[in-house]
Amino acid sequence: MTTDPLVIFTPSGKRGRFPVGTPVLTAARQLGVDLDSVCGGRGICSKCQITPSYGEFPKHGVHVADDALSEWNAVEERYDRVRGLTKGRRLGCQATVQSDIVIDVPAESQVHRQVVRKAATQRDIVMDPATKLYYVEVQEPDMHEPSGDLERLCKALKDQWQIEGVAAPLSVMRKLQPVLRKGGWKATVALHKDHHSKDHTLVDIYPGFDETPVYGLAIDLGSTTVAAHLCDLRTGLVAASAGIMNPQIRFGEDLMSRVSYAMMNKGGDQEMTRAVREAIDQLTKDIALEADIDPARILEAVFVCNPVMHHLLIGLDPVELGQAPFALATSDAMSLTSTELGLGAMNAAAQIYILPCIAGHVGADCAAVALSEEPGKSEDLVLIVDVGTNAELLLGNKTRVLACSSPTGPAFEGAQISSGQRAAPGAIERIEIDPVTKEPRFRVIGSDLWSDDEGFAEATKGTGISGICGSGIIEAVAEMRMAGILDASGLIGSAEMTGTPRCEARGRTHEYVIYDGIANGGPRITVTQGDIRAIQLAKSALYAGARLLMDEMNVETVDRVVLAGAFGAHISAKHAMVLGMIPDVPLEKVQSAGNAAGTGARIALSNIGARSDIEQIVHQITKVETAIEPKFQEHFVNANAIPHATDTFPNLSGIVTLPVVDYNQKNQGDGGGGRRRRRG
């Protein structure tokens, strides 16, 4: 009696004995080894490539003979001739086991391959998308057994892929008969698996074996911008990224003004729904064009957005979100189709997943941040701040996670700032003010040079110097505070008091001139007392929200601050802390997570299990409602000072010494009126 050959797979280490003649793919499947195949072992797809190893393997206790696998067969020879097989590789479905063998599964042959998400944190996304391609061979129709083409396709999926419960939307049904005939009863189908029911939807069908990639969109639907990543659903790689302005801006700059528009104008909500859906269609076309793909190959989309955007996207009147108790029509995650959402640019049967909302003010975008940043898995206490038009905050660690939203308004995005503009070429994004001369120097988007570097004028000739963006205004205000141009109460001193002619009178207050391009036909870019007030309101709201969560968590400090959002990626930790936007922590403990909401969307697009995860996670997050919490007002008022009226910032003090100035004592007009009158 001889024993069957031993088959050992690396890197998994899985092993088992199989009869001589067993295809490697069959052995891998029986052992649960992660070896890909789209054609089901027919030698068509070449996804099951493996690398056999020969010789002695003391570690595994085997010797692998040169003829441990069957010789190359005709299928492998043809494949090699036509498409080229990497040296040393075999097709797992063709090569059969002859004697003990060690087989390596290269990364690109693994279904659940890992995609490095970002270098900074080395976090990975494991590819296990809801939508996958399957090659099937369907029985031809037979008058004596008159089942429908769909029923025979379903039978093929059951027999060849062990997939049951497949439903086909009417739009796909229309293609079914011609495609099956065109492909000679062979077809590649895209199936979407529902993460709850495990049922499948037939999203599309292609004749014969079709390995053209299929794609998903991860869409971050913000109040101001709509940003999308086009992801290859097999590899997880981003094929293209694009953004578009949210056209709802014409109905209102911020969320509450859009809710008001819906309240005041009959059908206004539907107008806004139409507008945003059209924008998503445009974005879909743009991104497909950029990646040079057929938009009908976009078979899935995942949306993250705040609650008002959420309701307007799915076509619900957001009016209840504008008044206490801020009731969502629905808070759970939603699975829809592009047709139901009226999105016409992607595949007509594309499957849409919208992440769950956490509360009436804390949306699916915050859920996506939670999915990406995983505060509930953090050992230390982390405060995650997603700064957009509204700010969402998450505070937590392994024991508990809290969330709230804070009405910062759009000042941090450069809106409602006198020289403000969105982050685009020509916008001032970095600024430094010399504490002695009080002279500024700055950088604009589009050039790496500082304004006092040689060649700056030349480098910025194309873009000009057009305004100041969100991160620029934060740096400007913080630098003004550090240079003694601004006092702790937020008052800009006069030229006389500050010793710089750049502090010019403007009515009864002062403004600081950063750049005067009038002589050259350009703008005059200043920071006005009004700008300071807008930033103060925004940062007070943000800080008060953080404090409210800290109260609820019963802590006085946090261990770590993560700044999320495109904006968070661009602001300097030091400046944010000088401004008192965030609680005092060691500077190195302030991290940027980039567009964490967008990353969360990509995770949910790439991994079906992440959908169940986040749906469970949001139920474990404790929501804190800022609007009804009396302490919020108190925290807000105390946070008005720069950096803060009562909280000490010991870590900040270790790095920066803020000038002790007070421009209010000298009766500098009405700008600081509130404080003056209170003290007077």
Added chain:
Amino acid sequence: MTTDPLVIFTPSGKRGRFPVGTPVLTAARQLGVDLDSVCGGRGICSKCQITPSYGEFPKHGVHVADDALSEWNAVEERYDRVRGLTKGRRLGCQATVQSDIVIDVPAESQVHRQVVRKAATQRDIVMDPATKLYYVEVQEPDMHEPSGDLERLCKALKDQWQIEGVAAPLSVMRKLQPVLRKGGWKATVALHKDHHSKDHTLVDIYPGFDETPVYGLAIDLGSTTVAAHLCDLRTGLVAASAGIMNPQIRFGEDLMSRVSYAMMNKGGDQEMTRAVREAIDQLTKDIALEADIDPARILEAVFVCNPVMHHLLIGLDPVELGQAPFALATSDAMSLTSTELGLGAMNAAAQIYILPCIAGHVGADCAAVALSEEPGKSEDLVLIVDVGTNAELLLGNKTRVLACSSPTGPAFEGAQISSGQRAAPGAIERIEIDPVTKEPRFRVIGSDLWSDDEGFAEATKGTGISGICGSGIIEAVAEMRMAGILDASGLIGSAEMTGTPRCEARGRTHEYVIYDGIANGGPRITVTQGDIRAIQLAKSALYAGARLLMDEMNVETVDRVVLAGAFGAHISAKHAMVLGMIPDVPLEKVQSAGNAAGTGARIALSNIGARSDIEQIVHQITKVETAIEPKFQEHFVNANAIPHATDTFPNLSGIVTLPVVDYNQKNQGDGGGGRRRRRG
């Protein structure tokens, strides 16, 4: 120790002991007694009315005291004052058990009440529709527990009705928030249960307690006409019936000409789909108007139709149904929504159920006939013939059921008949020919008088005598055969040969004049040799189909023939048999089932279990494909004679003696040419 009171329900006989103070409704629910309630026991809906019985019940071994139930309470008093409670009745949710009691549940308080379907067969439909109303009280939103309104509604359904897995389409989501607020967080919801998954869909929501009936449509979508019944989903009663011509007729009279239209004209299938959907919308509006209801209260529709109509309804190109192997795109039953089908007149979230097709030629209409007539439950061997533009046949008994379709063409409907018209006032529907005088008398639709009755002219003045309908032409041909005007080969004799001047020459053949209204400005209604040929083709196809099924079943006779279809209701058994349309059986064994397909649709609408039943039944039916069966041609040729060339009709011979005539021997032109040449 005392034992709890005994509660006995009639007519079910269910009994159990319950603590003093238990509401009767609670006892009924715990025992599984079929006692209705929409409001869940809140004393609002009054559906749970019961009749207590008092005194001695030797059969049950109990004595019921006068105070066996609690006294009338305020809820019952108010209900009686406002709406009136039938004497002796109590509200089951208010009356509580005090001592042993016998309680009768009247029929109208049963959920699963039986609706008498038709007097003829005394078959019942048990009401258990997929869509039902439920009253719920929903928790108000709370900022500290910020779930969505939908999630709280679902929780209420789970807590108050033990219903889980409820999904809401976006169109209903839009109503959710305003309706819940309007009803003060009380609402009546219409839920549709999927008969496979048991999941529910929220079809509509109404503020507060709303007992306005909700409806379903049972639609028989025929090639020529679309017929609908509007059924109250609670009572099962038909509130209105209506019909409309199928506007696809303008693309082709019969099915194959419509398939041809789709093949020859790009987008032709979509044109036909639009046309039929518009007609269904119009029919929906008509029927709602007739019943004086809001069409948005139509929450469900069930469709039965042949395969070509099926594909055109759901928007699929029927081209494959026009050529072997007649592959259906899908054969299984379908569950859709009115929005998916583009039906705009009923509720936007109305749930559509389409019965399964049996084969490429045997559609959901035939499945509906099987559901209604249940050949698979028959003790004797029954042949069911559904005569429409095509004929579908079912042959079976408890052991086995066979099905086929036979291409009769539209002659039986009066189409392609020289004086033919559809069954409408003025059409000749009955005819008798005196075998001695060869003189006809007839009746037209709209009058009960015969043409030789006094007052006939007066009675038909309004309608006129306009043509001859399907049942009329069958009687005419059979009567001509019985009167010796027509020979067994189907040749009309000349005036000389038949002895009546009503046999007039028409070219080289003859026609029989039934009515000549030319002098009065009316039509001249005749039966031409061409008409005879059309009827012969149709009846040969029908008979050949039946014989093919009998061959497959290995029988020479059947026990019983059921004629289904509106047409089947109007033709006389004797005439059908003289013609040789159906196999020879005793005349009393020929039964009419009326519109059995429409009845099948009503059954599927009224009883959710019937959907699973028919889906299982169709898989057990053996399909026989007439088009590829060589014996079909042989049977067809033999069936060309009237009644038949080879089969004896012993039962018919016992009633009718057909004249032995042969008009072919005398060389009567080309009309009988085929036979003549073969014999010559």
